[in-house]
Amino acid sequence: MPLIPEFPKIDDSMIQVLAPDGTVVREDFLPNWDEARLREVYKEMILIRRADKKFTNLQRTGRSGTYPSMEGQEATQMGMIYGIKRDDWIFPAFRELAACYLHGVPLEKIYLYWMGDEWGSNYEANALPVSIPVGSHPLHAVGTGWAFRLQNKPHITVSFFSDGATSEGALYEAINFAPVVQSRTVFCCQNNGWAISTPTNKQTAAATLAQKAVAGGLRNIRVDGNDIFAMYAVAREAAELARQNIPVFIEAMTYRLGNHTTSDDSGKYRSKEEEEDARTRDPILRLQKYLAAQKIWTPEFAKECEEAADAAISKAVEAAENTKQNPDDIFDYHYEKITPPLAQQKEELKKFL
Amino acid sequence: MPQRTIAEALNQALFLEMERDPSVMIMGEDVGIDGGVFRITDGLIKKFGEERVVDTPLAEAGIIGSAIGLAMAGMRPVCEMQFDGFVYPAFDQIVNHAARMRNRSRGKYTCPIVIRFPYCGGVRALEHHSESAETYYIHTPGLRVVCPSTPYDAKGLMLAAIRDPDPVIFQEPKKYYRNIKEEVPDEDYTVEIGKARVMIPGEHVTVIGWGAMIPLILKVHPHFAQKGINLEVIDLRTLSPLDTPTILESVQKTGRCVIVQEAPRTLGLAAEISAQIMENAVQFLQAPVQRVTGFDIIPPLLKLEEWNLPDEKRVIAGIESILE
Ligand SMILES: Cc1ncc(C[n+]2csc(CCOP(=O)(O)OP(=O)(O)O)c2C)c(N)n1
Ligand SMILES: [Mg+2]
Numbered sequence: 001m002p003l004i005p006e007f008p009k010i011d012d013s014m015i016q017v018l019a020p021d022g023t024v025v026r027e028d029f030l031p032n033w034d035e036a037r038l039r040e041v042y043k044e045m046i047l048i049r050r051a052d053k054k055f056t057n058l059q060r061t062g063r064s065g066t067y068p069s070m071e072g073q074e075a076t077q078m079g080m081i082y083g084i085k086r087d088d089w090i091f092p093a094f095r096e097l098a099a100c101y102l103h104g105v106p107l108e109k110i111y112l113y114w115m116g117d118e119w120g121s122n123y124e125a126n127a128l129p130v131s132i133p134v135g136s137h138p139l140h141a142v143g144t145g146w147a148f149r150l151q152n153k154p155h156i157t158v159s160f161f162s163d164g165a166t167s168e169g170a171l172y173e174a175i176n177f178a179p180v181v182q183s184r185t186v187f188c189c190q191n192n193g194w195a196i197s198t199p200t201n202k203q204t205a206a207a208t209l210a211q212k213a214v215a216g217g218l219r220n221i222r223v224d225g226n227d228i229f230a231m232y233a234v235a236r237e238a239a240e241l242a243r244q245n246i247p248v249f250i251e252a253m254t255y256r257l258g259n260h261t262t263s264d265d266s267g268k269y270r271s272k273e274e275e276e277d278a279r280t281r282d283p284i285l286r287l288q289k290y291l292a293a294q295k296i297w298t299p300e301f302a303k304e305c306e307e308a309a310d311a312a313i314s315k316a317v318e319a320a321e322n323t324k325q326n327p328d329d330i331f332d333y334h335y336e337k338i339t340p341p342l343a344q345q346k347e348e349l350k351k352f353l
Numbered sequence: 354m355p356q357r358t359i360a361e362a363l364n365q366a367l368f369l370e371m372e373r374d375p376s377v378m379i380m381g382e383d384v385g386i387d388g389g390v391f392r393i394t395d396g397l398i399k400k401f402g403e404e405r406v407v408d409t410p411l412a413e414a415g416i417i418g419s420a421i422g423l424a425m426a427g428m429r430p431v432c433e434m435q436f437d438g439f440v441y442p443a444f445d446q447i448v449n450h451a452a453r454m455r456n457r458s459r460g461k462y463t464c465p466i467v468i469r470f471p472y473c474g475g476v477r478a479l480e481h482h483s484e485s486a487e488t489y490y491i492h493t494p495g496l497r498v499v500c501p502s503t504p505y506d507a508k509g510l511m512l513a514a515i516r517d518p519d520p521v522i523f524q525e526p527k528k529y530y531r532n533i534k535e536e537v538p539d540e541d542y543t544v545e546i547g548k549a550r551v552m553i554p555g556e557h558v559t560v561i562g563w564g565a566m567i568p569l570i571l572k573v574h575p576h577f578a579q580k581g582i583n584l585e586v587i588d589l590r591t592l593s594p595l596d597t598p599t600i601l602e603s604v605q606k607t608g609r610c611v612i613v614q615e616a617p618r619t620l621g622l623a624a625e626i627s628a629q630i631m632e633n634a635v636q637f638l639q640a641p642v643q644r645v646t647g648f649d650i651i652p653p654l655l656k657l658e659e660w661n662l663p664d665e666k667r668v669i670a671g672i673e674s675i676l677e
Contacts, residue, residue, distance in 0.1 A: 065477050065478065065479060065654075065655045066477075066478065066479055094479075113654075115655075115656060116477070116654040116655030116656040116657070116658070117654055117656045117657065118653070118654055118657075130480075132438075132479055132480050132481050132482075133438070133439060133441070133442070133481060134411055134439075135411070136442075164411035165411070167410035167411040167412040167415070168411060168412050168413075168442065169412060169414050169415070169442065170442070195382075195411050196382065196383045196387065196390070197383045197385070197386055197387035197408070198382065198383060198408055198410075198411065202408060202410075203410050203411065204410065263390075264390075268386065268387055268388075269386045269387050325656050325657050327657070327660045329653075329657065330648070330650055330653045330657050330660055330661060331648070331650060334650060334651065341619070341649060342648075342649060342650070345618070345648045345649060345650075346648075348648075349648065349660060351670075352664075352666050352667055352670070353660075
């Protein structure tokens with residue numbers, strides 16, 4: 001017998017409700033959504049997919065900056081948001097168009113942000129601005145979830161991040177902090193298989209990402225992130241626990257179908273076969289198959305959804321593009337009141353405009 | 354001689370030094386098969402394998418912290434930080450350990466690490482991808498800070514940096530990775546760290562810059578030459594230690610000096626240069642030293658970015674202001 005035992009085997013099973021072919025494998029976790037609600041969910045999914053795709057064209061034609069597509073991660077983010085309340089707070093990374101939009105960020109603001117204007121991060125929804133430094137912001141969600149407990153507010157927080165983030169020191173600190181301070185927070189780790197060119201199995205030797213939470217004493221679960229029903233079921237339960245001061249770590253298994261960003265070429269580091277195989281688990285396709293079996297989905301319905309989406313997207317893009325930029329803005333928001341040296345520099349710039 | 358870009362020159366320097374010295378290794382996020390997001394390490398993994406070109410986990414403190422250990426054990430890690438704004442998770446390791454190990458151990462341990470990363474704005478990038486933060490590193494005793502502006506210097510300084518016995522911060526002007534070409538010899542050569550270069554001699558105004566500001570200064574040079582005003586253009590190349598003698602010699606000749614810096618104004622390197630001139634050459638000055646800099650603001654997102662970056666108009670105005 002060795003003195004130091006082998007690390008206990010960690011369960012790598014995951015929760016699934018819909019199989020990739022759209023058949024139900026766990027009746028007990030089916031949402032109680034009626035036909036109208038199911039249609040609405042599908043419609044939102046289509047809008048999100050098309051709003052995301054729109055960026056490719058905007059970026060190519062110089063109308064937007066670099067953009068990270070979230071194609072393939074729709075079900076994870078949508079299920080998570082459906083499982084929380086509007087007055088809960090979300091802390092996105094940078095690939096969270098679906099989560100932000102569904103949580104109330106106007107589409108127009110999302111376009112404006114990626115077009116390169118800070119006003120795109122100024123809106124009413126309970127969603128923090130995009131956080132680009134990988135792994136840094138889950139700590140903020142821990143802090144806000146901690147405040148909610150201290151203030152006896154019934155809200156929770158959710159941070160969104162991906163596999164790469166679980167290598168950053170700040171993320172381990174967040175995992176450790178959350179249960180210590182009994183933060184009302186949910187970690188939504190979207191394991192999309194890749195961090196730019198680095199596959200998850202090169203990111204860590206851990207068998208799952210969920211098991212990283214074990215060391216911090218965090219409740220954790222693994223779920224099929226391309227299955228919106230499973231994701232919704234898990235999100236609801238996680239939110240319930242978080243509301244009782246029990247933070248939860250969710251590892252949602254999904255896939256980044258697109259390039260890392262508009263300036264990346266995934267052909268350099270992964271095979272076409274892998275991408276094609278991943279497409280068979282496309283979350284939209286899965287929901288569509290389920291709805292088709294229920295006679296809810298028809299090609300006409302899909303077309304209707306697409307047309308409605310495109311109209312909304314055009315309107316949002318137009319509004320973002322019509323937003324004028326003001327040079328004063330680059331000075332005016334560093335402090336509550338502009339400092340004398342900055343005020344002087346602001347005047348200096350005026351001479352060159 | 355072959356024409357090369359800064360990106361190609363850097364790639365060649367890494368290649369040559371890895372071939373020459375088996376202790377040199379590359380570490381960073383996506384530096385392997387992807388060749389780094391700017392392709393500076395392209396092809397190296399093919400030639401040298403995964404043990405010498407390491408796709409690390411996504412953890413900057415992990416990269417620099419473990420590089421410190423590698424270096425103390427005799428390896429020569431060249432670490433890529435993916436962007437200027439993502440060095441900060443490693444700041445603790447850089448400032449508290451890499452920079453201090455030699456002094457702390459009175460020379461017993463050293464950290465010969467190169468920490469290289471793209472810097473500067475003007476490339477329509479996202480937040481944290483357009484920073485000019487050299488001051489943090491210049492202000493840290495124990496670090497050398499290098500910032501080439503040309504392909505020739507990029508290669509020579511990189512070879513010098515890897516061979517340097519101390520940690521070197523190596524800032525690469527990302528805006529000019531691929532759009533400046535010049536003759537770069539295939540052979541091994543170094544450019545001495547700590548030596549500025551007088552790029553264009555002139556007698557009327559000394560104009561000092563580094564990295565991404567050099568192409569801008571070169572652009573305004575003809576504007577003044579046409580009027581019979583000859584700018585002496587100095588490319589610092591090394592930001593720490595500062596080549597004060599070259600600066601003073603020039604200012605003694607011209608009596609006028611403008612420093613062009615992309616970084617925020619307050620406590621930027623331009624301020625230090627100005628102080629050096631004040632302390633050592635004030636008697637030669639015919640006009641106050643002038644700074645043309647970025648404002649004391651966070652680099653704005655891309656639609657507003659141009660308003661912050663020094664441009665031709667601002668550099669010309671800065672020079673004209675001390676000509677009267
Ligand atoms: C601290 C930090 N280091 C490096 C980067 C550059 N970078 C942007 S995204 C990315 C990969 C992120 O991978 P992951 O966390 O899996 O998120 P995903 O891209 O899959 O959404 C890297 C290295 C960054 N944004 N922040
Ligand atoms: Mg990922």
